[in-house]
Amino acid sequence: MAELPATRPVAVLHGNRVVACSAVARAEGVRRGLRRRDAQARCPELFLVQADSDRDARLFEPVVAAVDETVPGVEVLRPGLLVLGARGAARFFGSEEAAAERLVDAVAAVGVEAQIGIADELSTAVLAAKRGAIVAPGAGAAFLAPLPIGELAVEPSLAAPERADLVDLLHRLGLRRIGDFAALTSAEVASRFGNDAVLAHRCARAVPERPPAARRPPAELHVEYRCDPPIDRVDAAAFAGRMLAARLHAVLAAASVSCTRLSVFAETEAGEQLSRIWRCAEPLTPEGTADRVRWQLDGWLNAPTRQASRSGARPTAPITLLRLEPVEIARSGALQLGLWGGVGEETERARRALVRVQGLLGGEAVRFGVLSGGRGPAERITMVVLGDEPVPAADPDQPWPGSLPQPAPAMLLLNRPAVLLQAADGAPVHLTDRGLFTAPPARLTWGSRHWSLAAWAGPWPIDDHWWTPDPTVTAQARVDHWPTPAPAVTARAQVQLDGAPADTRVLLLIYRAGTWHAEGIYD
Numbered sequence: 001m002a003e004l005p006a007t008r009p010v011a012v013l014h015g016n017r018v019v020a021c022s023a024v025a026r027a028e029g030v031r032r033g034l035r036r037r038d039a040q041a042r043c044p045e046l047f048l049v050q051a052d053s054d055r056d057a058r059l060f061e062p063v064v065a066a067v068d069e070t071v072p073g074v075e076v077l078r079p080g081l082l083v084l085g086a087r088g089a090a091r092f093f094g095s096e097e098a099a100a101e102r103l104v105d106a107v108a109a110v111g112v113e114a115q116i117g118i119a120d121e122l123s124t125a126v127l128a129a130k131r132g133a134i135v136a137p138g139a140g141a142a143f144l145a146p147l148p149i150g151e152l153a154v155e156p157s158l159a160a161p162e163r164a165d166l167v168d169l170l171h172r173l174g175l176r177r178i179g180d181f182a183a184l185t186s187a188e189v190a191s192r193f194g195n196d197a198v199l200a201h202r203c204a205r206a207v208p209e210r211p212p213a214a215r216r217p218p219a220e221l222h223v224e225y226r227c228d229p230p231i232d233r234v235d236a237a238a239f240a241g242r243m244l245a246a247r248l249h250a251v252l253a254a255a256s257v258s259c260t261r262l263s264v265f266a267e268t269e270a271g272e273q274l275s276r277i278w279r280c281a282e283p284l285t286p287e288g289t290a291d292r293v294r295w296q297l298d299g300w301l302n303a304p305t306r307q308a309s310r311s312g313a314r315p316t317a318p319i320t321l322l323r324l325e326p327v328e329i330a331r332s333g334a335l336q337l338g339l340w341g342g343v344g345e346e347t348e349r350a351r352r353a354l355v356r357v358q359g360l361l362g363g364e365a366v367r368f369g370v371l372s373g374g375r376g377p378a379e380r381i382t383m384v385v386l387g388d389e390p391v392p393a394a395d396p397d398q399p400w401p402g403s404l405p406q407p408a409p410a411m412l413l414l415n416r417p418a419v420l421l422q423a424a425d426g427a428p429v430h431l432t433d434r435g436l437f438t439a440p441p442a443r444l445t446w447g448s449r450h451w452s453l454a455a456w457a458g459p460w461p462i463d464d465h466w467w468t469p470d471p472t473v474t475a476q477a478r479v480d481h482w483p484t485p486a487p488a489v490t491a492r493a494q495v496q497l498d499g500a501p502a503d504t505r506v507l508l509l510i511y512r513a514g515t516w517h518a519e520g521i522y523d
Contacts, residue, residue: 006113009043014051020080023115023132032154053291054298056080061299062110064276070106071099075261075277077157079295083125083279086118096134119143123158123203127151140206145179152178152200160196160282169193178204217326221255223247230269230318234298240322241293248324249286258283261328264296270317274300277327293324354386371396375403375462376492377508377520378412404460404492409508409520416517419509420445421495431489431511435461444495444507446518451497458493459511492519 004010009025011018018034028043040046056079064082068074071089076082089099100116107114117128119135124144128135135143144151149170153163175181182204189201202208225244231237252258260283265275278292300315354366364385372382373394382393421429423439430438437459444451489511496506508520 004047008047009045010047010049011039012049012051019051023113053079053295057295057299058302059299061296063107063112063114064299066106066110067103070103075279076296077126077279081126081129081155081157083122086125100134119206121203121206121208123155124206126155126158130154141179141182141204144204144206145177145182147178149175149178149181152181152203157280158203159200162194162196163200166193166197166200217257217329221248221251221257221329222323222325223251224321224323227318227320227322230320231297231322232301232318234294234301237297237301237319237322238290238294241297242290244322244324245286245289245293248289248326249284252326252329257326257329259289259326259328260284260330261326262289262292263325263327264293265321265323265325266297266300266315266319267321268315268317269320270315272315272317274315283330289324293322297322373398373400375400376510377404377408378414380408381412404508407522410523411521413518413520416510416519417446419507419516419518421509421516429516430514431459431491433489435459435489435491437493441493441495444497453495454498455496456493457495459491460493462490462492462510494522 007024009022009028009030011021011025011030013019013036016036018030018032018036018039020032021030021039025039025043025046028046030039030043030046034042036048040048060076060079064074064076067082067084071084071092073088074082074084086096086099089103090096093099093102096118100118103116104114115129115132117125117131117133117135119125119128120137120140124135124140127147128143133143150167153159153167170181175184181201184201186198186201189197223244225240227240231240248259259280261277261279262284263275263277265273267273276296278296280288284292297319301319357366366386367383368386368390369381370384370390370392372380372392373396374380379394380396382391384390421441422443422445423429424442425439426443427439429441432438441453441456444453491511493509493511494506495509506522507518508522509516510519511517
């Protein structure tokens, strides 16, 4: 890869899709998200490599060191993308254009092609860098307005995993450009979408997405490790990094804060001091911290010799001290755990697995429940295909007179098996025209099993669709020219079985067309 000419188009693949590509490849029509076959169809000369975060961090460290030597204060968003303050550089070199030219030359000296974007806000600058643009002060919103709405989710280091679903929803709502989304008011976005949509809306309006830290975190939040023996291998450094990450997050948890910018510091036997700042879109997790420490140490210890000699990125002696220093912290409430226990990575992995199942079995094979409006427990769940907008069949916030009282059954029986409800003398229990039991229920038969009843509640008549008669009875009446009968009484009841502890449970029964059916089971 290092021997490829700069004019050769290159793309990085992950999961058979393009996740990154060079400027030459973009000029040929290659874009993030394209399948491998589509990318090669657009650019037959495309050179493809598989994604490897460790390799990227190792090769990117000399670039970071070269930029840091030219303009101090570099922060790494991910391997391949870094940010720094432009105001001081522009003042030192005379203008933003001159500073950008010097940075491009510094990166070219280590044999790497670079694109630079300058703007008022971080996210705007990242999108500008993909186009090699310098956005005039105060013109960020105008620069973003004509861009496709999908650009809000194109950079994973600045967007949460659910941003892709938000962008898809906005596109289906007709908001095709970033300017269309920015035209909405903050109140409209906050009341209709989630927290990530509020952040995306601030990005679309080119306003600060996150306020700067008012002060540096106290030294009590720093954690360090004295390396004995000194570390000169990546595997040993990665082990120390995982241990430090666990200690750091224990300290942060005790202080009820989370970290959004992290400084990785190392000292060698020769007295060399190395440090690098990593910035994150969301609060770091222990796994995310360990990954960034491993990437950084791999970059320091295994930087390519030729590039490291130019940039001074590679230490000349083993590492004797490792220290993690939070540079910016947030209240722990900003860290919201996901459904599968993670902050985003685990949820995204689960979502990709479900999408894979859809690809194998069809789009309708994966559904999830959305709280809906209704009187019965089954009516209060609307099953939605994964990927579709989670819209319930009925508004759950509307009043539903006659709805089943809480709590709802823990399990619903979709086939509604028939059961026999009997009185103490063995006579079947039915409902009168007034919706009352014909006799107090005392026994229940389900298939070949029988139970005595410890208690019962109800019945509760079901008044919805009372105007709709039983279709089988109506058809028979029509054939025989009889008057159409009144609709049969329908109601629900709860019964508690009396038996061994394993059999002691509460059932939800529904009476329809003269027969009792088991509709749900309570815990």
